[in-house]
Amino acid sequence: MxxxxxxxxxxxxxxxxxxxxxxxxxxxxxxxxxxxxxxxxxxxxxxxxSSTSSRLIHGGLKYLERYDFSLVHESIRERHLLFRTAPHLVRDYPMLIPFYRGNSRPGPLIRLGLLAFDMLALGRGRGLSRRVPLREVARRWPGLSREGLLGAALFHDAQVPWAxxxxxxxxxxxxxxxxxxxxxxxxxxxxxxxxxxxxxxxxxxxxxxxxxxxxxxxxxxxxxxxxxxxxxxxxxxxLNGGTKGSHVVVDPFPGAPDTCIFFEAAADRRPIFVLPWQGRYVLGSTDLSYEGDLDDVTAGDDEIGYLLAETNRIFPDARLTPGDVLYSIAGIRPLPHTTGVADNAKIxxxxxxxxxxxxxxxxxxxxxxxxxxxxxxxxxxxxxxxxxxGRRPRRCVTRGRPLPGAETSDWPEFARDFLRHSPLDRARSARLLTLYGVRARRVLDLAAEDPALAETVDKESGALAAEVVMAVREEGAVTLGDIMLRRTLIGLGADMGLSAAPACAAVAVRHLGWDEERARAEVIGYEKELERYRPRALATPAAGDRRTS
CATH class of the missing domain: 3.50.50.60 (FAD/NAD(P)-binding domain)
Structure with a gap:
């Protein structure tokens, strides 16, 4: 071509x-x-x-409330296409919607919405939504508050864990x-x-x-x-009237669910999520008007408090406190500037x-x-x-064009084969597959060519030195932040990759031509880049010791 x-x-x-x-x-x-x-x-x-969203590829159930059928239709179609063109990155993601007494949206209305949603998604979904009786809720989601619980519904959406x-x-x-x-x-x-x-x-x-x-x-x-x-x-x-959305990331907590819970906040009636994500939970998100500095968006204490309080309310055993927050993620939705809107969800x-x-x-x-x-x-x-x-129209080809990590005629077969033959343990092999798709082979090839690249640079994820090299040589990464937060995703671990950063910078010195001075500057720059996430690991006394190591 x-x-x-x-x-x-x-x-x-x-x-x-x-x-x-x-x-x-x-x-x-x-x-x-x-x-x-x-x-x-x-x-x-x-x-x-793009990296501050709720990581959902969603059919747009929420948009039914505003009768925005064309957006729902478009969302369902695009979700369906992504299942096909990026099967390594996008997966089926069941969600439970519990109905509580006093919710502004009564259960029957939500079930009606789900029925409409299923009809719009006919043949392009991952399963029909269904009513979940109270007995089943008690059995499968024992941590969920029973107080005022009238019932629930389960429906299928999609998640892109690594947007x-x-x-x-x-x-x-x-x-x-x-x-x-x-x-x-x-x-x-x-x-x-x-x-x-x-x-x-x-x-x-x-x-x-x-x-x-x-x-x-x-x-x-x-x-x-x-x-x-x-x-x-x-x-x-x-033109832009973006609202601020904040999320917090926490470890599993008492009563934590194994599926996403999509519920109505008591404080402001806003639909919010408890999202299982890579062995942890993302709680989110807020939706606040924002006039501040676009380059310095952080989750406020009040937003963090709101998300924890709402989660604790529907998971009474959770008892989450600000000290449980590993880090927070805040961004601005690129919405049209709209005047006189009382509820941002209506934009x-x-x-x-x-x-x-x-x-x-x-x-x-x-x-x-x-x-x-x-x-x-x-x-x-x-x-x-x-x-x-002034050119004549040309046919768009992206509807059926797989992303580079999905270039195989049979993704499930490729994945099985890769797991069977990978020299790494199953968890690490599975991580490579979900990050790189068929390009996971490339990581193993680099590690096979140079045994130094087969070394682990991050204990938690099991990431290999080869990934750091591939990030820069083949995936356009320039800084340590690019490598950690947007290529290897080591930076989205519990300590945001702070403990692994020096090892990753050292790989760049040995294999990518960085000198020691640049490596030191990149580690400091990386810590600076993390400040807007307010990571717990940066607030602990160990942070100072790490910088001097």
Whole structure:
């Protein structure tokens, strides 16, 4: 498949600002349709909103409340496609919805909603929802509060435990199709010429190198930062009205469920989750209006308190305290700016593509979008780009195109075969499969070529040195944070990878050309990057000892 690589300098058909899940999906779709594409992000792929979600690929049950049938329909279709194109990353995820006396949404109404949902998902779900009688609730979810419990329903959705890897695979595929992806590169300005946007000016944040990327069309896909991209260059009303969503991560607690629990908070009637995730639990999320600094979003004490209190209320034996929180994850949803809304849940979760013409031709801004529907959003944006370019429509191929980790005719068979022949123990082999899919073989190959790369760099996950090398050589990682938080995912362990960071930096010194000074600076930079997660491991006295080791 020959594609024109988007070379340095020169002109491309499309420049995309933002390498979150949407920007990467746009680059992948556009490159697959033969366009020359460049993508620029001032940080790493998926390091903004994409890595702060609830990690659900959901059919959009919540959107039925607002009669947003088109979004539900789109969400169900996209979930179904992801089961096929990324089976290593996306899995069936049952959820229990308990009904309590006094809930604002009565049980029969929720069951009616589930019935509608099942009908919309006909043939594209993982199982029908069903009523769960009280006896069964008592038996299967003994930790759940009985007080005022009227019944429950079980339905099937989907989870992407490692949303970061979804972004990495979109990056890999976009690059393979000829797109150029520049991370850790700031867009210093748009090239605006007589009411026409003709690309961007960039600066590499590490080398200071400057470059102009001229483009026939520029797409602003910077998520919550879309207004900042336009600021001072393009006159526009405020477009982003993102709300803040916070989650906390805790170890298993007394009475903890083995399935996701989706329930109504007593404090504000908001539907929230207790989400089983990689042997731990994510509690979330909040939905607060936010006017603060977009680059410094952390979960507030009040939000953490709210999530713990609501969890303790429906799991009375949990008795979770702020000291039980391993870390918190907070981000801004890229929602459209909406005035006069009393309830943030009523702000649309759909996406729109705004054409800034006639005032500014050649510029599109993407408003909204969510993890589940990234591919559909990209299809819409690429269609708009082709129209803008005056080209005839070209068929989108991403509906059936597997992500790089799923390139096998029979995923279950590949997984069985890999587990059977892997030299590692079952838990570590299974982790490689869920992170890398068929590319897990690549990790084992690297470790086989150089025994030093077969060493374990992190006790908790069992991650190998080979993964650190692959992250940089083949997956576009630049910093230690990129390696830990968005490639190997070591950084999402109990201590956020603080104990493993020096070992990972040492691998980079031995195999990737870092010097000792850079390794030290990267470990310090990594600890700084973790501050917004408020990790318990950084607050303990041992943190100071670790830095000097």
């Amino acid at each position: 020959s594609h024109h690589p988007a070379g340095t300098g020169g002109e491309v058909d499309l420049a995309v600002i933002g390498a979150g899940i949407n920007g990467l999906a746009i680059a992948r779709d556009a490159a697959a349709r033969g366009l020359r594409v460049a993508v620029v992000d001032r940080a790493d792929v998926g390091s903004g909103t 970061e890897r979804l972004c990495v695979e979109l990056l890999l595929d976009a690059r393979r199709l000829g797109a150029r992806v520049l991370t850790h590169t700031t867009v210093t300005g748009l090239i605006v010429d007589n009411g026409h946007v003709r690309g961007l000016r960039t600066q590499d944040r590490r080398t200071g190198g400057r470059e102009e990327i001229r483009a026939a069309v520029t797409v602003n896909a910077a998520g919550p930062w879309i207004d900042r991209v336009l600021d001072g260059q393009v006159e526009s009303r405020r 649309s979760r759909g996406h729109t593509v705004l054409d800034h013409a006639p005032a500014y031709r050649g510029l599109l801004t993407v408003i909204g979008g969510k993890l589940t529907t990234h591919r559909a959003l990209a299809e819409d944006v690429t269609d708009a780009v082709l129209r803008e370019l």
